[in-house]
Amino acid sequence: MGRAPGAREAMRAATEGTWVILGASSPVARAFAREAGCGADLVLCGRDLDDLGRTAADLRVRRGRRVDVVPFDALDEASHKALAAHLEAMPAPLSVFLAFGSMPEQAEMDADPALAVKTIQANYGGAVSILQHLAPILERHGTGTVVALGSVAGDRGRLKNYVYGSAKAGLHAYLQGYRARMFRKGVKVLTVKPGFLDTGMTWSAGPLPMAMAPDAFAKAVMKAVRGKAEVVYVPWPWRWIMTIIRSVPEALFKKTNI
Amino acid sequence: MAWREMTLTGWGRVHQARSRAARPERLSELQRALKGAEGTVAGVGAGRSYGDVGLNGGGSALLTTRLDRFLSFDEATGELVAEPGVTWRDLLDTFLPRGYLAPVTPGTAFATLGGGVANDVHGKNQETAGSLGDHVNWLDILTASGEVVRASRDQNADMFRATVGGIGLTGIVTGISLTMARVPGNTALVHSRRLPDLDSTLAALMEPRPGQPYTVAWVDALAGGRELGRGILEAAGPADGFVPEKQAKSLAMPLDLPGFVLGKAGVRAFNALYWRRVSAAGSEARVPWRKFLYPLDAILHWNRMYGRQGFHQFQCVVPHAGGPYAIRRLLEAFGRAGRGSFLAVLKAMGRPGPGDLSFAMPGLTLAVDIPNRPGVEELLRELEHITLDAGGRVYLAKDSALTPDAFRAMYPDLPRFRETLRRWDPEGRFETDLARRLRIREGA
Ligand SMILES: Cc1cc2nc3c(=O)[nH]c(=O)nc-3n(C[C@H](O)[C@H](O)[C@H](O)COP(=O)(O)OP(=O)(O)OC[C@H]3O[C@@H](n4cnc5c(N)ncnc54)[C@H](O)[C@@H]3O)c2cc1C
Numbered sequence: 001m002g003r004a005p006g007a008r009e010a011m012r013a014a015t016e017g018t019w020v021i022l023g024a025s026s027p028v029a030r031a032f033a034r035e036a037g038c039g040a041d042l043v044l045c046g047r048d049l050d051d052l053g054r055t056a057a058d059l060r061v062r063r064g065r066r067v068d069v070v071p072f073d074a075l076d077e078a079s080h081k082a083l084a085a086h087l088e089a090m091p092a093p094l095s096v097f098l099a100f101g102s103m104p105e106q107a108e109m110d111a112d113p114a115l116a117v118k119t120i121q122a123n124y125g126g127a128v129s130i131l132q133h134l135a136p137i138l139e140r141h142g143t144g145t146v147v148a149l150g151s152v153a154g155d156r157g158r159l160k161n162y163v164y165g166s167a168k169a170g171l172h173a174y175l176q177g178y179r180a181r182m183f184r185k186g187v188k189v190l191t192v193k194p195g196f197l198d199t200g201m202t203w204s205a206g207p208l209p210m211a212m213a214p215d216a217f218a219k220a221v222m223k224a225v226r227g228k229a230e231v232v233y234v235p236w237p238w239r240w241i242m243t244i245i246r247s248v249p250e251a252l253f254k255k256t257n258i
Numbered sequence: 259m260a261w262r263e264m265t266l267t268g269w270g271r272v273h274q275a276r277s278r279a280a281r282p283e284r285l286s287e288l289q290r291a292l293k294g295a296e297g298t299v300a301g302v303g304a305g306r307s308y309g310d311v312g313l314n315g316g317g318s319a320l321l322t323t324r325l326d327r328f329l330s331f332d333e334a335t336g337e338l339v340a341e342p343g344v345t346w347r348d349l350l351d352t353f354l355p356r357g358y359l360a361p362v363t364p365g366t367a368f369a370t371l372g373g374g375v376a377n378d379v380h381g382k383n384q385e386t387a388g389s390l391g392d393h394v395n396w397l398d399i400l401t402a403s404g405e406v407v408r409a410s411r412d413q414n415a416d417m418f419r420a421t422v423g424g425i426g427l428t429g430i431v432t433g434i435s436l437t438m439a440r441v442p443g444n445t446a447l448v449h450s451r452r453l454p455d456l457d458s459t460l461a462a463l464m465e466p467r468p469g470q471p472y473t474v475a476w477v478d479a480l481a482g483g484r485e486l487g488r489g490i491l492e493a494a495g496p497a498d499g500f501v502p503e504k505q506a507k508s509l510a511m512p513l514d515l516p517g518f519v520l521g522k523a524g525v526r527a528f529n530a531l532y533w534r535r536v537s538a539a540g541s542e543a544r545v546p547w548r549k550f551l552y553p554l555d556a557i558l559h560w561n562r563m564y565g566r567q568g569f570h571q572f573q574c575v576v577p578h579a580g581g582p583y584a585i586r587r588l589l590e591a592f593g594r595a596g597r598g599s600f601l602a603v604l605k606a607m608g609r610p611g612p613g614d615l616s617f618a619m620p621g622l623t624l625a626v627d628i629p630n631r632p633g634v635e636e637l638l639r640e641l642e643h644i645t646l647d648a649g650g651r652v653y654l655a656k657d658s659a660l661t662p663d664a665f666r667a668m669y670p671d672l673p674r675f676r677e678t679l680r681r682w683d684p685e686g687r688f689e690t691d692l693a694r695r696l697r698i699r700e701g702a
Contacts, residue, residue: 048286050286051285054285054341055327057330058327061328061330062328200282200283203262203281206262206263
């Protein structure tokens with residue numbers, strides 16, 4: 001019996017180590033894992049283990065690779081330590097896709113200061129913690145890529161979303177320094193600032209302009225992984241949109257309702 | 259769970275419905291959405307049904323397209339377990355390179371498995387392979403009570419029979435176990451032959467064809483008189499070996515075509531050309547499965563071709579006894595009304611479907627697109643009568659005009675279906691526009 005020339009065999013041959021997907025239950029992370037699984041083994045990390053188990057099964061069927069599921073909670077540092085230990089044993093080099101986050105309504109956080117702090121912790125503190133834990137492994141391998149999802153919300157604080165936005169702004173700054181540190185060891189750090197994505201996060205807002213489907217987003221990010229740029233907007237027109245939004249004088253911007 | 263008010267549209271674009279819609283991304287979200295849904299609920303797949311079978315105006319819609327994972331695949335037996343939003347396109351992309359093909363597929367790869375189960379879809383190989391339900395080992399179904407229940411021929415058999423072809427009324431299918439078929443390559447060997455009239459087309463369709471389980475006749479729905487029923491027969495079987503498949507980029511139908519393009523003269527000319535394309539002597543070609551099985555998928559949104567008013571698709575099956583006569587009467591009715599579409603599709607069916615409301619029965623099935631113009635209701639009514647007279651039935655996946663009385667007469671297992679609904683969904687949580695139109699739940 002014949003076989004498709006190449007397809008699966010080629011995929012297997014091009015092993016590029018291990019991709020660690022942090023926050024793997026999000027549709028964007030699932031789509032990215034399908035892309036990454038074409039060339040690497042996978043470690044799916046998150047809290048909903050039942051859901052991660054299903055995604056792992058999917059990736060094994062589609063890509064025929066080793067896929068591990070490891071519990072990970074941005075708010076629980078012990079899980080970061082345990083994950084780092086698990087990754088010691090995975091095929092090198094390591095690459096990381098950091099996609100976890102949570103975005104409560106601003107009004108909820110305005111009513112509950114503790115929720116605001118927790119949101120900072122989940123989006124920013126958690127990201128810093130896990131990346132610090134992984135740094136020694138990445139440095140030892142001396143290659144690989146770290147992709148972290150920032151946000152256009154971090155480019156300018158807005159009335160509707162300033163706590164989440166400030167956490168992402170912090171992450172952007174952190175990644176700049178982390179990039180410099182990793183650069184010295186040959187690891188690439190890519191900051192991705194997503195515009196509107198067509199996911200559950202934006203579903204109730206109705207159809208949004210240029211909303212990108214997760215699989216198209218994942219393909220665009222994978223292209224950026226192979227490219228030169230180190231900070232990218234996906235979809236790309238957001239780079240220009242944010243340039244304009246950033247240029248509005250503060251005296252005017254504070255009066256807007258966006 | 260996030261909800262959105264939106265308008266959902268049947269593929270024929272005649273029927274529309276406003277619903278509150280959720281699009282869960284994990285099983286737990288689906289369960290929460292069902293619990294939190296206001297009013298009645300319908301599961302929605304890829305929206306490839308033509309009429310109102312997947313619409314629920316004024317109620318809730320649960321979109322399953324993001325539940326799109328494979329859960330297991332056994333290379334030895336071909337058993338695949340998948341979530342409902344997996345499409346036939348996913349199956350082809352993932353498994354054809356490994357030598358497996360879906361045992362049954364509709365004529366579009368964009369349909370979801372969940373939607374396929376709900377309509378118990380069939381393909382060009384129905385005569386020998388049966389319908390999708392014949393290859394389903396078990397189903398997981400999220401029922402009105404909020405529980406996920408496994409149903410098969412041995413376990414909750416009433417639920418299995420009601421869900422296969424049950425147009426979404428028993429619950430949301432969350433898992434499907436299905437046995438894939440082995441193929442020796444990624445192409446089909448397709449034999450095409452031109453046939454001058456209905457008798458020869460039907461005779462060719464009924465010939466035994468070992469090694470060619472796929473057959474379909476494209477019939478010129480506008481040719482009349484001695485040329486009535488002239489067509490092209492395509493018969494195909496799996497070919498050996500893998501050849502590179504050019505991933506032809508899909509074209510999109512960007513705008514609604516103006517109505518006159520599909521005027522009578524235009525369609526007549528197209529059909530005549532199409533018929534002449536194939537030589538009288540016949541021809542043979544190796545065609546990638548994708549191209550052979552899904553000829554229309556190369557043009558995205560081809561449904562816009564019929565303009566803003568949209569179109570209906572009429573599909574019926576009539577039993578072999580009296581079948582040829584009924585097909586002749588149906589084609590004559592199209593000819594008189596002068597509104598057949600580009601092409602009519604004629605296939606043979608060999609097996610009844612396993613569900614209470616399965617469409618398939620041994621006989622001949624005819625499908626024709628009909629542009630939505632004044633007078634179309636009368637034509638559809640006439641087609642319904644001819645079908646009923648012949649002891650046949652109309653396909654709910656395509657239907658938008660059937661009457662409750664005709665429906666009851668065409669689907670004799672309806673009482674059993676209603677009994678099962680009464681047991682599993684006594685409050686009538688699951689509903690659709692089609693179910694209301696056909697009064698399926700009345701007496702349930
Ligand atoms: C170009 C074209 C060619 C076609 N060719 C064929 C053919 O050859 N043979 C054939 O049989 N059909 C054919 N069809 C019809 C099509 O296969 C069916 O209508 C199919 O059911 C569409 O699937 P969907 O995912 O789009 O479902 P939808 O149209 O969205 O929904 C169909 C039904 O399934 C229900 N449903 C959807 N998902 C679920 C779920 N998870 N659980 C429970 N219920 C659910 C809905 O409530 C609805 O009743 C064709 C359609 C097109 C557009």
